[in-house]
Amino acid sequence: MPKRTNPTCLDCGLNWSHEAASGRRCFVGRACISKRSRYRHRADDLERQAAANSRRKQTGSSSRRVLQLPIIGYRTPPKIQLILYRDTKESPVHAIAAKVWDDGECVAEVEAQHAIGIHQNKLRETLKQWKAFLQTEYGDQGEVKISSLPVKHCSLCQQAGSDSDAE
Numbered sequence: 001m002p003k004r005t006n007p008t009c010l011d012c013g014l015n016w017s018h019e020a021a022s023g024r025r026c027f028v029g030r031a032c033i034s035k036r037s038r039y040r041h042r043a044d045d046l047e048r049q050a051a052a053n054s055r056r057k058q059t060g061s062s063s064r065r066v067l068q069l070p071i072i073g074y075r076t077p078p079k080i081q082l083i084l085y086r087d088t089k090e091s092p093v094h095a096i097a098a099k100v101w102d103d104g105e106c107v108a109e110v111e112a113q114h115a116i117g118i119h120q121n122k123l124r125e126t127l128k129q130w131k132a133f134l135q136t137e138y139g140d141q142g143e144v145k146i147s148s149l150p151v152k153h154c155s156l157c158q159q160a161g162s163d164s165d166a167e
Contacts, residue, residue, distance in 0.1 A: 005039075013039030078102040078138045082127060082146045085112065085154045092116075093123055094151045098130055100138050108138070112155045 012021050013036035021027055021036060078100050085095040098110040110130065115123055131144055151157070 009035050010039050012036060076103065077141045077143070078107065080131065080134045080138065080144045082130065082144065083112075084146065084148045085151050086148055087151055089148070093118075095154050095156060096123070096127065096130075097155075098134060100134060102138075108134075114156060 008026065009032070012024065012026075012032075016024075018033075018036075021032065026032075079102075081099045081101060083097040083099065084093050085097070086093050093115045095112045095114045095116075097112040099106050100108040115126075118126075127146075135144070
């Protein structure tokens, strides 16, 4: 909180000349010279501040500039999605695929591969290898998500169905 204005200093600053003020008992030198100047020009300073504030309000801007800088620093790691095509959790895996998502865009994709007839242990091992490869390629800190889709969405079966329809 600012100090209160000393009425003696205010009177000295407004009504006394420098020579007369320097002869007073309370005159301290540099501090008094600074105070006297501030008190003498106080009305002008307040007027100047009020004018600047009203200009700022009229234009709707302040003296601060707003800068648009690119965002640097934190970036979300890519997300790796392993897709299993099967109808239920208990049913065997029909096909497997993978996608890598970075900032909402698919940056890499492993096309669907049929897994019919492959032993469950071999399938698990293949998924671990895919996951390890994609993590080394796109970052270890990335989130790995395993999702399931119904067999009717298998892209290989849809391509085979459209090829037989064309003939």
